[in-house]
Amino acid sequence: MKIDAFRTLDAVVRGGSFAAAAQAMHLTPSAVSMQMKQLERYLGRPLFDRSGQQVRATPAALELVGTMQPALDALQTLRHRTPTRVAGHLKIGMIELLQPLLLPPAITHTRRFYPGLQIALRRGTSMELTEAVRAGQLDAALVARPASGAPSGLEWTPLVRCELVFIAPPNGEPGRGVASSAARERARLPELMRSLDWIRYNRATTTGAMATRFVRGMVPQKRSLMELDSAAAIVAMVHAGLGFSVLQVLNRALFAQYPVRVIPLGKDGPHFDICAVRRSGDVNDRLHQAWTEALRAALAEARLAMQPAAPLITAAFP
Template identity: 30%
Template sequence: MDLALLRTFVTVHRAGSFTRAAALLGLSQPAVTSQIRTLERQLGRPLFLREARGVRPTSLGDELAHKMAPHVDALLEITESGLDEDGARHTLHLAGPPEFTALRVLPALTPLVGQGLAVRAAHGMADELFEGLAAGRHDLAITTTRPRGRLLTATPLCDEEHVLVGAPRWAARLGGAAVVRDKGVRSLEHLPVVEVHESLPLVSRYWTAVFDTKPLAAGTVVVPDLRAVLTCVIAGAGIGVLPRYLCGDALDTGEVVDLLDPPVPPLRTYFLVVRAGTLAHPHLARAHEWLLRAAVSW
């Protein structure tokens, strides 16, 4: 079967539109339509249903795409690198929260770097990341906010658990998790708080989820990222709310203590966000799929 037909099929499936697929492939829309019709004739069944705003895959189209896409990507990568005299090196422009990117995402992508992928990482707030994606400055972003509209598409990546932590001396002063559980938020009101922003985003989320109220005190120490929050909490500057992946080692060694163990811990979801249709690029699709597989163990 013609590799060009398979590439067009995978691109249309990812783009959700003949028009967007044509732009990604550098073809005219009639050429894309003709290739899909040729493939449908060869298979004897329709692969897409035409709709007002694009196309929707049939059950056969979905099944074929999920089975076929990784193999088509691999063949295209081999073909393209073989035709490039310099041994084409693709660059992934990635953006996301600095801590999660450094501790989770970049280590997970290291095997792809060893296979020729170059990575450029940036960070910023969700609105900045969405703007960068839309403008083409980023290829893939990790955010804790799902974008609106049809230009960007988001796939849930993983959930992170938030933990209320403090140095052992603060835990001793409070009397332990049982006291905090019995007295509730009143037991914490007099303690200094370490956060990443004056608005106390993590503490406010935790207080709302666990205590059904907002924190009354302002941040005592405000630092630029969550790794600095952990350092300050370990040093005894105050209590803080941190994702478990970030403070897990410090909890295991006793440098910090979990001040409360709520029945339902607060969670935050991370999303992989891309521009619609860009997963037609094999190196981007491969990184996207690689991160989804890695996140299963996060």
């Protein structure tokens, strides 16, 4: 049983819900639920009463937290007291849209706590980087996990759930806020798609393929004006009035630089999980644990930096 499961249990008990634990641990609620079920199977007893609208910790869960917490605290103190023992190289892949947001704080964390850990970075699409991990060319990668068809033999650690959004030129109904008119705007999406050209995000990527399926589901015969693999270029094109797009934009500064109409697609819209992926045999390796810790610290910093923005990133940091 992984130590992280006991930490997650403590977060559930402290926060009172799987959602609160997901935010505290920088996981998706589904990942929290999976860890708790694995822990229950490991112990052979229920840890939660699920009969009501919210789960409630059983006495067994409280006893387990009380037993494990001193050891977990002592272990955490020991890890940070001896950072130089983590030394080595990791070849890491990271999709480009995440690099400005997560790479600086992650490297800052490793320099502070694990100065002996050296990171070599490679960029690419989620599919390319996942295949590189599976083939042993990379030690780990931060990618968008496909909804189906994920390669076997790999360990996927969900970190955050992201939603794709519809963006359109800023002209037209400029005074209406996204929150108050989102449902009405979504009802007009087929009309908007027919009246505007489509600036497509690279369909060879996981998120680009999802966006293509969404658009074609609304307007089956729609063709794109052009296809780009840069979110910044697409937002700039839409800002200039050249068309619409469906994509994920993590760098909210783009919307300040190139104002556009942002229409959330709702709970049934396309979404994906950002995951750390690595080969199953490497899951408990000390270097990988240090890098995952750095990623979670980076996600916490990103959450604080993005809270004033529209809620386009959910679950791990809503």
